[in-house]
Amino acid sequence: MFTVEEFLMIRDLHHQGLNISQISRETGYHRNTVRKYLAAQTVPIPASRRTRPSKLDPYKAYIQQRIRDYPLSAARIYREIQEMGFNGKYTIVKDYIREIRPPTRVPAVFRYETEPGVQAQVDWGECGHLDVDGRRRKLYCFSMILGYSRMRYAVFTLSTDTSTLIQCHLNAFEYFGGYTEEILYDNIKTVVLKRALRAGDHQWNPKFEDFFSHHGFIPRLCKPYCPQTKGKIENTIGYVKRDFLLGGTFSSLDDMNRQLLQWCNRVNAEPHGTTHEIPVERLQQENLKPLIGIPPYRLRQEEHRKISREAYISYLGNRYSVPYRFAGREAILEIQRDQMTVRVGTEIICSHTIVPGHARIIREKEHFSGLLAEVMRCNAQSETASRPLFRMVGPEVEHRPLSVYEGFSGEVQL
Structure with missing residues (x-):
């Protein structure tokens, strides 16, 4: 113009x-x-152009509503409207969301980069609450990212204790096909009990020390008040919340983790925003320590439960039977991968394979063998020994001598 x-x-x-x-x-x-x-006598004014219809027009109301409800990313919105039939390009979706989303200010940070196979980063994130076994439980997300390739692994848990932390590591190692020389952590009690000035003087959590000594990797602690050293994993936790969890629909914890694993597979097969390379392809250059040749680490996780009067214990929303004679007793569940052993005191009373899903009942017939006969015997004994609540008695009759009645007859004896 x-x-x-x-x-x-x-x-x-x-x-x-x-x-x-x-x-x-x-x-x-x-x-x-x-x-x-x-x-011309004056500057010509160009004629206004008619606005061309956009492929995005039918989806703008949906996009606006989703952005009002949740601060979703443009990539997330793009996937959702593709499932609704949108066949346009990602660019117009991104540009439109940039127009309607309020701008945010992002502080600058310094990024630490690592060589292949050297370091991974681990963190926990709180992700709301979940109702399990009739109780409101906190939901946590464990995440591990490989520093060089940016391969991600994440899983939701109901605990952050040391046993759960170790099991999440084992899952991540299996997913990546190995592990790095060192892993970076926050200063959490499940990893380190007391931090010292020198790394060699740290007082490690004994259970976790046994684990990292078994595998031979080196735990590193994040510098206090310097979250930039764990920027990669912090971004991953936020990414899980924004791109996966936010606005999602799930039926159970198992369903959440099944969908989360699919999400990990997808993002690991897409170009990373920093490296602009595909993480699963860069994984080939990581040179991870292989799991082959390392004896399996035997991890036992303990959970305390009270056995119900119906002779069941509850775990992750499902009910498992136990021998009926232990009804009402306190029990300890020993969890190892998908196997559960139930112990009362020092006695192991039964074992189960942990099943996925929610509100399922796993009943072993032999756990109730003899219960019906015992109930009938108890009922019979109860009837024999029972006392009536009350008793009926007749009216009390007064006994008098015959002379009294003769006097009433009017007869006089001479």
């Missing part, structure tokens, strides 16, 4: 004696453009 200054410049050059071709060479405008502006 021409400005007033450009319009006046063309007319001034013409008044100086330059012809249209000379003005065109001098200003760089086409001869037709010069001719049009010389013939």
Whole structure:
């Protein structure tokens, strides 16, 4: 669009004696453009263009509503409207969301980079609450990311204790196919009991020390008040919340983790925003320590439960039977991968394979063998020994001598 200054410049050059071709060479405008502006008395106003319909128009109301409800990413919105039938490009979705989303200010940080196979980072994140076994439980997300390839692994848990932390490590190692020389952590009690000035003087959590000594990796602690050293994993926790958890729909904890694993597979197969390379392809360069040749680490996780009067214990929303004679007793569940052993005192009373899902009942017939006969015997004994609540008695009759009744007859004895 021409400005007033450009319009006046063309007319001034013409008044100086330059012809249209000379003005065109001098200003760089086409001869037709010069001719049009010389013939005009005022700066021409371009006609307004009609707005072309966009493929995004049918989805704008949905996008606006989703952005109002949750601060979802453009990539997340793009996937959702693709499932609704949108066949346009990601760019127009991103540009539109940039227009309607309020701008946010992001502070600058310094990023620490690592060489292949050197370091991974681990963190926990709180992700709301979940109702399990009739109780409101905190939901946590464990996440591990490989520093070089940016391969991610995440899983939801109901605890952050040391046993759970170790099991999450084992799951991540299996997912990656190995582990790095060192792993970076926050200063949490499940990892370190007391931090010292020198790394060699740290007092490690004994259970966790046994684990990292078994595998031979080196635990590193994040510098206090310096979260930038764990920036990669902090971003991963936030990414899980924004791109996966936010606005999601799930039926159980198992369903959440099944969908989360699919999400990990997808993001690991897409170019990373920092490296602009695909993590699963860079994984080939990580040179991880292999799991082959290392004896399996035997981890036992303990949970305390009270056996119900119906002879069941509850775990992760499902009910498992135990021998009926232990009804009402306190029990300890020993969890090892998908196997559960139930112990009362020092006696192991039964074992189960942990099943996925929610509100399922796992009943072993032999756990109730003899229960019916015992109930009937108890009922019979109860009837024999029972006492009535009350008793009926007849009216009390007074006994008198016959002489009393003879007196009433009026007869006189001589």
